Structures are given as C-alpha cells and as structure tokens.
Amino acid sequence: MLNNSSTNNDTKRSENATSLSCFADCKPAAFELKNLAWSPYKHTPLLHPISITVNPTEFVAVVGPNGSGKTSLLRCLYRVNKPSSGQVLMDGKDIWSLPARTCAQRIATVLQDTGAEFGLSVFEMVEIGLTPKSTSWKRTAEDSEAIESVLALLDVSHLIERNFNALSGGERQRVMIARALVQGPDILILDEPTNHLDIRHQLEVLELLSTLPCTIIVSLHDLSLAAAYADRVLVMKDGQMQGYSAANEAFTEQQIEHVFEVKTIIDQHPITRRPRFSFYTNNQQD
Numbered sequence: 415m416l417n418n419s420s421t422n423n424d425t426k427r428s429e430n431a432t433s434l435s436c437f438a439d440c441k442p443a444a445f446e447l448k449n450l451a452w453s454p455y456k457h458t459p460l461l462h463p464i465s466i467t468v469n470p471t472e473f474v475a476v477v478g479p480n481g482s483g484k485t486s487l488l489r490c491l492y493r494v495n496k497p498s499s500g501q502v503l504m505d506g507k508d509i510w511s512l513p514a515r516t517c518a519q520r521i522a523t524v525l526q527d528t529g530a531e532f533g534l535s536v537f538e539m540v541e542i543g544l545t546p547k548s549t550s551w552k553r554t555a556e557d558s559e560a561i562e563s564v565l566a567l568l569d570v571s572h573l574i575e576r577n578f579n580a581l582s583g584g585e586r587q588r589v590m591i592a593r594a595l596v597q598g599p600d601i602l603i604l605d606e607p608t609n610h611l612d613i614r615h616q617l618e619v620l621e622l623l624s625t626l627p628c629t630i631i632v633s634l635h636d637l638s639l640a641a642a643y644a645d646r647v648l649v650m651k652d653g654q655m656q657g658y659s660a661a662n663e664a665f666t667e668q669q670i671e672h673v674f675e676v677k678t679i680i681d682q683h684p685i686t687r688r689p690r691f692s693f694y695t696n697n698q699q700d
C-alpha cells in the first residue's frame with residue numbers, strides 16, 4: 415500500500431525487475447490527467463472532467479459500477495478516446511502530441527474480450543508483444559527466453575504450443591497478460607484483467623502486477639483486490655470521479671452504499687489484515 419508498506423513494495427518490485435529481462439530498460443511513466451473529459455456526443459458528456467496524477471511505479475485501481483466510465487477512461491489513457499477537453503500527460507507531454515509509435519512502445523494494454531486471433535499459437539500471441547520495440551523481424555534467443563519467462567510467470571508454460579483460440583477464458587486472459595509483460599512497458603493498463611480467472615489466479619496475477627517495476631492502472635470490480643493490491647484507488651460513478659485516495663482510505667461503508675447501491679460491513683481480514691467486505695442488500699436484513 416502507498417503509505418505503510420512502500421518500502422516493502424519497492425524491494426519486491428526491484429527483485430522482480432531483476433528476474434524479468436524484458437523490464438531491464440523500464441522507465442516507469444508518470445501520468446497526469448488535467449481536467450480530462452470525454453464523450454462521443456457533442457452535448458452529452460460521458461466522462462466529466464477528472465484531474466489526477468499517477469506517480470511512476472504507482473499501482474492505481476479504477477473501480478465503479480457497470481457503466482460508470484472505467485473503460486472509457488482507460489481508453490483515454492492509451493490514446494484511443496481523444497479527450498473532448500483537457501489532457502492526458504505522460505511524463506509531462508500530451509499523449510496526443512507524441513508519435514503513436516512512442517505511445518505503443520511505452521504503454522501496454524490488456525483489454526476485455528480478446529477476439530479470435532487467426533489461429534496463432536500461444537507462443538506467437540505473446541511474441542506480438544515484442545513488436546512495438548523490435549528493430550528486426552528475426553526472433554533472437556533472448557526474445558524466446560523472454561517469452562518463456564513471462565509464460566512461466568503467468569503459469570501458462572504448458573500451453574505454449576496450443577492454439578490460442580482453443581484456450582479457456584482464464585487461460586486466454588493469462589496469455590494476454592504475458593503478452594503485455596513481454597513488451598516491458600513503462601505503463602501497463604489493464605481492463606478488468608481478473609474477469610475470467612479463478613480465485614488462485616486472481617490473487618497470483620494481482621500479486622505479480624504489484625511487484626512489476628512499471629506504472630500500473632487497472633480497472634477492477636473486486637473491491638477487496640483493489641484495497642489489497644493498489645497504492646491508490648480511483649472511484650467512479652456516472653462518469654464522475656467520486657474519490658482518489660490511498661487504498662486503505664478509499665472505502666467506507668457509506669461511500670460504497672452511495673456508489674454501488676449495496677450495504678457493506680468492512681472489517682479486517684484476520685490473516686492478511688486487509689479490508690474485508692461483506693455485502694448485503696436491504697432485503698437481506700432481518
């Protein structure tokens with residue numbers, strides 16, 4: 415977490431960075447959203463002005479109900495949704511003033527619902543992650559080694575020769591995360607990466623992400639995971655920012671009722687000491 419365990423996080427991150435050669439040149443990016451607003455319509459705003467900063471190596475979780483604007487916001491950050499007003503600055507430069515290739519080299523994404531990919535194998539799918547930074551068409555021994563390392567980290571080495579299209583949803587998701595990691599990005603943006611994962615893999619993936627040396631912005635539906643692994647949490651509702659604070663201060667029972675329209679009891683997990691959420695509806699009260 416941001417305040418009380420930043421030293422532990424830094425140690426874990428640097429240990430992991432040394433074990434992943436693809437992050438050897440990582441220069442974690444700072445992001446600044448300056449009154450960023452977006453809408454596909456002229457007069458109806460979908461994302462209302464948001465101003466936040468994300469520091470290099472920070473892990474930011476974006477949470478909010480369905481339709482609150484999480485994906486729209488992430489699409490602004492990886493240069494797909496052009497702001498209607500305001501700016502997204504990466505290391506002080508407006509991403510729309512930078513060459514697309516620079517953004518593609520520095521930013522890796524893991525998006526929802528990856529479609530069919532022309533019958534490529536798992537190895538070939540992950541190899542695509544090397545494209546933004548590659549200077550030659552020829553695959554080197556280091557490239558193959560990097561691909562094998564990220565597949566091992568995501569627990570999908572055994573699928574290396576399998577057809578990507580024939581994988582389960584959770585297996586595909588882990589392969590797509592491996593593809594983003596092999597790029598060795600300076601900023602990693604993930605849209606609901608734990609959606610198809612079983613509980614063990616949800617925890618393992620979040621734990622892995624929290625050790626990476628790059629800046630991370632991830633949308634999550636699971637508030638426990640956001641509270642457990644993020645440094646800061648951005649809470650969204652109806653396209654508006656409701657709060658942006660350290661993960662251990664991000665959630666209160668009143669705020670969850672306001673944003674998610676459910677009741678909650680928040681206490682402390684007896685083992686991990688992290689916030690534990692027990693949700694219920696009005697109908698479930700005695």
Ligand SMILES: Nc1ncnc2c1ncn2[C@@H]1O[C@H](COP(=O)(O)OP(=O)(O)OP(=O)(O)O)[C@@H](O)[C@H]1O
Pocket residue numbers: 454460478479480481482483484485486487
């Ligand atoms: N290109 C678009 N054109 C029109 N409406 C859009 C477009 N993109 C998003 N929206 C609308 O903006 C709102 C926010 O959508 P968004 O996908 O950002 O929400 P979300 O918080 O990611 O939701 P979920 O949790 O369901 O994935 C929704 O009402 C959606 O229909």
